[in-house]
Amino acid sequence: MTFQKKYIFAAAAILFGALAPFIINPYELSLLGRFLALSILAMGIMLTWGEAGILSLGQGVFFGLGGYALAMHLKLEGLNLANGDMPDFMVWSGVSALPGFWYPFANPYFSLACVVIVPGAFAAAFSWLVFRRRVGGVYFALITQALALAFSTLLISQQAYTGGFNGLTDYSTMFGIDITTEYAARYIYWITFLFVVAVYFFLRWLLASRYGVMLRATRDGENRVRFLGHDPVPYKVVAFGIAGALAGIGGALFTLHAGVVSPALVGVVPSIEMVVWVAVGGRNILWGAIAGTLLVNFAKDQISSAFPSLWLYGLGALFILAVSFLPAGIAGLFRPGSGEERVMRRILSRRKLSTAE
Numbered sequence: 001m002t003f004q005k006k007y008i009f010a011a012a013a014i015l016f017g018a019l020a021p022f023i024i025n026p027y028e029l030s031l032l033g034r035f036l037a038l039s040i041l042a043m044g045i046m047l048t049w050g051e052a053g054i055l056s057l058g059q060g061v062f063f064g065l066g067g068y069a070l071a072m073h074l075k076l077e078g079l080n081l082a083n084g085d086m087p088d089f090m091v092w093s094g095v096s097a098l099p100g101f102w103y104p105f106a107n108p109y110f111s112l113a114c115v116v117i118v119p120g121a122f123a124a125a126f127s128w129l130v131f132r133r134r135v136g137g138v139y140f141a142l143i144t145q146a147l148a149l150a151f152s153t154l155l156i157s158q159q160a161y162t163g164g165f166n167g168l169t170d171y172s173t174m175f176g177i178d179i180t181t182e183y184a185a186r187y188i189y190w191i192t193f194l195f196v197v198a199v200y201f202f203l204r205w206l207l208a209s210r211y212g213v214m215l216r217a218t219r220d221g222e223n224r225v226r227f228l229g230h231d232p233v234p235y236k237v238v239a240f241g242i243a244g245a246l247a248g249i250g251g252a253l254f255t256l257h258a259g260v261v262s263p264a265l266v267g268v269v270p271s272i273e274m275v276v277w278v279a280v281g282g283r284n285i286l287w288g289a290i291a292g293t294l295l296v297n298f299a300k301d302q303i304s305s306a307f308p309s310l311w312l313y314g315l316g317a318l319f320i321l322a323v324s325f326l327p328a329g330i331a332g333l334f335r336p337g338s339g340e341e342r343v344m345r346r347i348l349s350r351r352k353l354s355t356a357e
Helices: 003-023 026-051 059-076 088-092 100-106 108-131 137-157 182-208 210-220 222-227 232-258 268-281 286-306 308-325 330-334 340-356
Strands: none
Touching: 003 026, 003 182, 026 059, 026 182, 026 210, 026 232, 026 268, 026 286, 059 100, 059 108, 059 137, 059 232, 059 268, 100 108, 108 137, 108 232, 137 268, 182 210, 182 232, 182 286, 210 222, 210 232, 222 232, 268 286, 268 308, 268 330, 286 308, 286 330
């Protein structure tokens, strides 16, 4: 893709994204908003997997932390805590009083801060404990997968405090505004779209900086970085912490769009699906992570509606095809020297050989 075409494509994508509420119907807008929220998480995976070489199969944990942090506030909004009001699922579970750790989430600003800080800090602390012991590769992926399983199991087992398998749902206001109206849905979509654009340009800037160079150097030769006198652990921890914070933001925005957050969204299977989105789109290109997330999730919506039992087979086949024939993902087709250009070079080289003979 040439320089001019690249920027024309980017401008067209941004224009369509900004005008989407006036172009597509409310149902499709709701889906687009959810999938754009997921693409924020996907860009974080691109940062860790594509640029740092860290494959995490537990990003659903940080997605869930952000989603639950916001949903806890939404469940408390409108309740009179001074009179002993509690969320409905606690009443059904026989809880006598609101648990102490729920009280701070009555403050919307505390909840919004937790959306970013809790998953980001937890991801950084977890990765520091693991990376300082030089654990990586498949072992790190398995540890994060176990973390996702433990987190979803914990949420399900604590029915009285987390809503259990059903999660947190049935909320309708934020800052006193009804978020269930079509009017509010448009503004929630625009907020999500602005976050996607802001995160995209932030990560482009970050990866173009000296930090990005060192992160890629750590990916390509961690021992060489050590021999040159640099400690690779902080670079990896910062990347994983940023990815965790982005997953939390994506989880909170998804919760606003979907009206629910539950263990079904944060376990092992969803975490693996998140990696598939990035693999299909392109794990070394930011816009590829966005495109892969939108493509796979819209395909999931269409295929699972028509053939509910076939979607998982389709997802597996899509992943195998991407890894086997498009190792750089869909975005790799648009890189210089790929796709049509490679085919043309092969044709020309064959012509030269035949002419020489």
